[in-house]
Amino acid sequence: MKVNLYPKEGLLVNAFLVLFFINATQTGVGIVGLPRIVYMAAKHDAWISVFLGGGLSAVVLAMMVLMLKKYDSADLYGIQVDVLGKWLGNAMNIFYMLYMTISFFVILMNYIEIVQVWIFPDLPTWQIAIPLILLTIYAVNGGIRIIVGVAFFSVIGTIWLIFVLIVPMQYADPKNLLPLLNTDLKHIVNGVYKTSLSLMGFELLMFLYPYVKEKKKVFLYSQLGNLYTTILFTLITMISITFFAENGLARTIWPVFSMYKIVRLPNLERFEFIGVSFWMLVIMPNMCCYLWAASKGFKRIINWKQNHGIWVLGLLVFVGSFFIKARYQMNEVTDFVAKLGFFSAFCYPVLLSVLVLVKKWFLRRKKASAEVS
Amino acid sequence: MxxxxxxxxxxxxxxxxxxxxxxxxxxxxxxxxxxxxxxxxxxxxxxxxxxxxxxxxxxxxxxxxxxxxxxxxxxxxxxxxxxxxxxxxxxxxxxxxxxxxxxxxxxxxxxxxxxxxxxxxxxxxxxxVGTTVERSLEKAETESLVYGPKISFTESLIGNLNIIRSNLKDPQLCMEDITVGKRVKTPGKLVYVKDIADEDNVNTFRQRISELDYDYIPDTTVLGQLIEDNSWTIFPQIMSTELPDRVTLSLMRGRVAVLMDRSPSAIYGPTPFLSFFESTEDVYMRWNMGFFLRMLRIISIFLSVLLTPAYVAVLTYHYEIIPSALLISLGQSRANVPFPPVLEALLLEFVIELLREAGARLPTKVGQTMGIVGGIVIGQAAVQAGFTSNILIIIIALSALGSFTSPSYIMGTAIRMIRFPIIVLAGLWGGIGIMYSFCFILIHLLKLTTIGRPYLMPVYPFRWKDLGYSLLKFPAQFLSYRPLTNRPVDNERFPKQKGREKKDVDE
Structure with a gap:
């Protein structure tokens, strides 16, 4: 397997689209329930945890870009083989493929659950899983440009959903945020950890990197994308904390939709129906990106057609959807992915980038000493 | 052997x-x-x-x-x-x-x-010493205008070229000979401005037309369908027009046009999705009016696709969305209707399509009577007979009107047609169904290309400078460049500084 990937000129995307890519992959089903989960860990200082979580992901993202820049135009599949060797590298590649497939699965299942809870309680899971998987496959078949396009339109098309939150803000009580920093560090750190599931997705940059046209600007735009997400998440958490009463938030599984519930227009009530429907556009780039990156592995590791890989993974996820029947199973899987994601999106890239830096430094020294002697 | x-x-x-x-x-x-x-x-x-x-x-x-x-x-x-x-x-x-x-x-x-x-x-x-039967120049029929030149192409190639040449007295205007069709060889012309049009676009046109192995091509619209990038989709990817000024405007923006003998319309490309909602009137009007009209058109097209499915979704599954005051009047008018909303909506959409088709097929004089018969008699009677609700009639009429605002008749038809599957999906899955079809259309549009260029061009890949040409309309002094979407060779329309110059007070 070649470490570097040189796609055709026509497949490249502009660097500033990385901003949308990062933001779209981070924003997904996670944000809907994020305020509650973090609130349970860090109480009314939850927004600080979310903000710190965003900072943490910025650091990881910076390390990632640093690592990617050491190569000419490589993706994670290539880098792992280059650093860890053929066997261990490919084993990690397969692990990463599995992780991304499971992430895809969890996003899909979480959305289906939301739909079933909020709109159609009687709708069988497969009836909504099949169309969504097919739609994802249709998008992924179009290649990276289409997927980044979906991410772009997802961010542009759902910006207005944020402004709808102005309505619940009018009923909010800012005093809920006080006293500031009342929670001890342990709980805040725990909150940061809980935030990680929602912030996951930026690790996909390691697969997008070869397809970016101006590689020098990747750092800037990826940081901007992450900053936007961080501000957005912190804001939403703050609104949730101030809007709900002290124990109300802990008992509301999807606080964002609950807040949409009170939005009232003269010809439209119960805004959450629109919110839930529109969330499909929010999760679309998530599913597309994960499926694309995972199926890319088929091409990179065993040189299959990526097209076949897409269908194999799609089928796999569809079969998997039958195994989840109850809410507690969903919770278990989501927690599992949260742990997996914390390792593979936050810890592992840092580890790998340190390895890469050490390796490159070592090689350079070796080369320098060879030149001297 | x-x-x-x-x-x-x-x-x-x-x-x-x-x-x-x-x-x-x-x-x-x-x-x-x-x-x-x-x-x-x-x-x-x-x-x-x-x-x-x-x-x-x-x-x-x-x-x-x-x-x-x-x-x-x-x-x-x-x-x-x-x-x-x-x-x-x-x-x-x-x-x-x-x-x-x-x-x-x-x-x-x-x-x-x-x-x-x-x-x-x-x-x-x-x-x-040949002669061909020709009609004289007439007003455009399919693309009607209030404002601006109204002359339209005729069936004569020489005549059409004459109009373009006299509209566009540019020495760099190129008219390449092409023959269209294998068995019946119809003469045609590939028209572009040499130092503006991108060589790739010209080559794509030239290559696709010359490689056509087709016995007989009766019209440029057929030629357009044959050389399009994707022939399965419902969305047209090459614009066909009968307005010479539309063609000349496009030529000056770096597009490439094809004319054929015995065809009263020209095709040109690359034409991204949004260019089908541009009317030449936008150019001739003051910029703010043009801007308003363009926005109006895009919003109306959007509503035209969305309104009926939304009605179906809300009345089938999401009654809660409607405020109680509105719910009463809705309930009253729907109380007599024996069908589920999907059927009701499909039926009425079908009637509207019937009216349109019948009106288009009939001679003009009878066509007007059609409108009255259809609009008033059927509409009124249908409500009174308890066939449909009042509100649906309003919604259907609105969405029909919206779809007719598209300056391109083909795009208008495409918009009207995609409504049907969306209505069905809305009947199946309510708001989720609408959103699903919306996502599908978005991905589909992202996948399309026109003459090898992305179909959603100035929006994705994002070129904010071109928004002034397609989605929005900027005042002339800010449009000192030609749209990047067409990759013009010579990009400058006028010196940028000249457009920005401002006089001081009392100067």
Whole structure:
């Protein structure tokens, strides 16, 4: 397997689209329930945890870009083989493929659950899983440009959903945020950890990197994308904390939709129906990106057609959807992915980038000493 | 295998073979090739025992110019001997060429040329005295305008080129000859401004047209369908227009146009999705009016797709969304309706489509009566009979109106057609169904290309400078560049600084 990937000129995307890519992959089903989960860990200082979580992901993202820049135009599949060797590298590649497939699965299942809870309680899971998987496959078949396009339109098309939150803000009580920093560090750190599931997705940059046209600007735009997400998440958490009463938030599984519930227009009530429907556009780039990156592995590791890989993974996820029947199973899987994601999106890239830096430094020294002697 | 090879060789020889050098044999040869063509005429003259023959298809030539410019000079010419050379000197006709290949002669006869052959000469003369039936210039019918030039193309290629040339007096305007079709070869022109249009776009057009292996292409709209990037989709990817000023505006923005003989419309590309919602009127109006109208059009198209499915979704699954005051009136009007909302909506959409189609097929005078019969009688009666609700009638009428605002008739039709599957999906999954089809259309549009360029161009890949040309409309002083979407070679329309200059107070 070649470490570097040189796609055709026509497949490249502009660097500033990385901003949308990062933001779209981070924003997904996670944000809907994020305020509650973090609130349970860090109480009314939850927004600080979310903000710190965003900072943490910025650091990881910076390390990632640093690592990617050491190569000419490589993706994670290539880098792992280059650093860890053929066997261990490919084993990690397969692990990463599995992780991304499971992430895809969890996003899909979480959305289906939301739909079933909020709109159609009687709708069988497969009836909504099949169309969504097919739609994802249709998008992924179009290649990276289409997927980044979906991410772009997802961010542009759902910006207005944020402004709808102005309505619940009018009923909010800012005093809920006080006293500031009342929670001890342990709980805040725990909150940061809980935030990680929602912030996951930026690790996909390691697969997008070869397809970016101006590689020098990747750092800037990826940081901007992450900053936007961080501000957005912190804001939403703050609104949730101030809007709900002290124990109300802990008992509301999807606080964002609950807040949409009170939005009232003269010809439209119960805004959450629109919110839930529109969330499909929010999760679309998530599913597309994960499926694309995972199926890319088929091409990179065993040189299959990526097209076949897409269908194999799609089928796999569809079969998997039958195994989840109850809410507690969903919770278990989501927690599992949260742990997996914390390792593979936050810890592992840092580890790998340190390895890469050490390796490159070592090689350079070796080369320098060879030149001297 | 050997046999086939020789056979090929023979047919090749046949192609290259000059016709018989004897006048009588030539006649029978032509007769044999053109077949039982009753309008193939011969006129033979004799002088000093030397024969001269004029061959022509009487339906295609202009009788008076034939008599005046071909027969008369030959008959009156008494001094010189009849040879091809001498005849070529005396014929007062601009388009003259020499030929002796049977195939070439036949092809030219079909184009409306006359063939003059002197007995025993190695070559004959092809003289163009053809005429075609043409209508005079008229107002545009399918793309009607309130404001701006109203002249439209006709079926004559030469006439159409004349209009474009006189609209666009640019020495760099290129008109390349192309032939369209394999069996019936229709002449056409590839039109572009040489130092503006991107070479790739021109090449794509040229290559796609020349590689077409199709027997007969009746019109540019058909040609457009054949050279499109994706023929499965419902969305048109190449614009077809009958307005010459639309073509010239596009040419100056770096697009490439194709015209064909006997076709009253031109096609041009690359035309991204949003360009189908641009009217030439936007350019002729003041910029703020143009901006308003363009926004109006895009919003109305959006509503046209969304309104009926939203009605179906809300009334089938999400009653909670409607505020109670509105719910009462909705409930009252729907109380008599025995169908589920999906069926009701599909039925009424079907009626509207019927009205439109019937109105389009009927003569204009009856067409207006159609509108009254359909709109008032059916609409009113349907509500009173408890067939549909009042509110649905309003919604359907609104969405029909919205779809008609598209300046491109084909795009309007596409918009009306995609509504049906969305209505069905809304009936199946409510708001989720609508959002699903919305996502699908978005991905589908992202996947499409027009002449190899992305279909959603100024929006994705994002070119904010081009938004002033497509989605929005900027004042003229800010549009100092040509749209990047078409990758123009010469990008500058006027110096940027000149547009931005501002006078100081009292200067």
């Amino acid at each position: 050997f046999k086939r090879k020789t056979g090929n060789k023979q047919s090749e020889d046949k192609d290259k073979k000059p016709h018989s050098l004897n006048v009588d044999d030539l006649k029978s040869e032509l007769q044999a090739v053109i077949g039982d063509c009753s309008d193939l005429n011969f006129r033979t003259l004799k002088k000093n025992g030397k024969k001269i023959v004029f061959c022509f298809l009487s339906s295609l030539i202009d009788k008076t110019s034939f008599d005046e410019f071909l027969l008369l000079p030959v008959q009156q010419n008494t001094q010189e001997e009849w040879t091809t050379e001498s005849l070529a000197q005396i014929l007062p006709i601009a388009e003259i060429s020499a030929a002796n290949q049977l195939k070439e002669v036949v092809a030219s006869l079909i184009e409306g040329k006359a063939y003059i052959y002197v007995d025993g000469e190695p070559f004959g003369i092809l003289a163009n």
